[in-house]
């Protein structure tokens with residue numbers, strides 16, 4: 001199991017405060033300029049979220065993960081390292097085995113970055 005990029009994804013670096021293209025995101029899903037985790041826009045049927053793509057070895061209990069775009073976010077209940085794999089117990093789901101270096105989508109929060117508005121300075125006021 002691995003998490004592949006989707007055509008609707010957008011990438012944003014909170015640290016650089018700007019959008020990134022897919023080639024400005026390195027193989028670890030970090031910003032090529034500052035190495036921060038890139039926020040990834042994940043749209044599902046009902047939600048518009050910001051996620052990080054992290055390695056299974058970076059997962060922690062209580063993280064919310066997305067296994068499939070047609071699914072909902074589910075909570076990681078338990079993690080057990082078994083050799084190079086992690087056995088991940090997931091809320092209302094079966095346990096999965098995932099290689100420690102495989103990526104998985106972790107929920108960060110809502111998506112609030114707007115490509116149109118991002119050019120407008122925050123200091124502008126409208127009396």
Ligand SMILES: [Zn+2]
Nearest residue numbers: 013016031034
């Ligand atoms: Zn950056």
